[in-house]
Amino acid sequence: MDQVFLQNLNVKTYIGVFAWEQRIQQELILDIKIDWPNHLSAKNDDLTLALDYSQVADLVLIFCENNQFELIETLAESLCELLRAQFSFSAIELKITKPGAIPEAEVGISISRKYA
DSSP, X not given: OOEEEEEXXXXXXXXXXXXXXXXXXXXXXXXXXXXXXXXXXXXXXXXXXXXXXXXXXXXXHHHHHTOEESOHHHHHHHHHHHHHHXXXXXXXXXXXXXXXXXXXXXXXXXXEEEOO
16 A cells, blocks of 8 residues: 655644643654555546645644643544544554653654554
8 A cells, every 4th residue: 555654743732741741832743654545646647636745734733733632642543533534544654752751762652543
């Protein structure tokens, strides 16, 4: 299967379990891979059959800016559900990195979801 990807998408959101984290917007970095049949748009050179990655980015940015979560795991599941509802793809991989969560390392989560 072909994939469309967005890498190093910087978003701002309210995230964290501590009270101070919920008062400030924090930066997260997202890598998104979506299974998409690119051959259909390529064969016909038809943009309407392609996955518009700018729409994906806009939806993610707006969602993150307007929602609040304690866990990046919850944010990840919510984003997968939101994107699936909007774009109806068969699979997604999502990686969320939380810069500065601990000074010694880069930390985050990665999830993969397949849909029937």
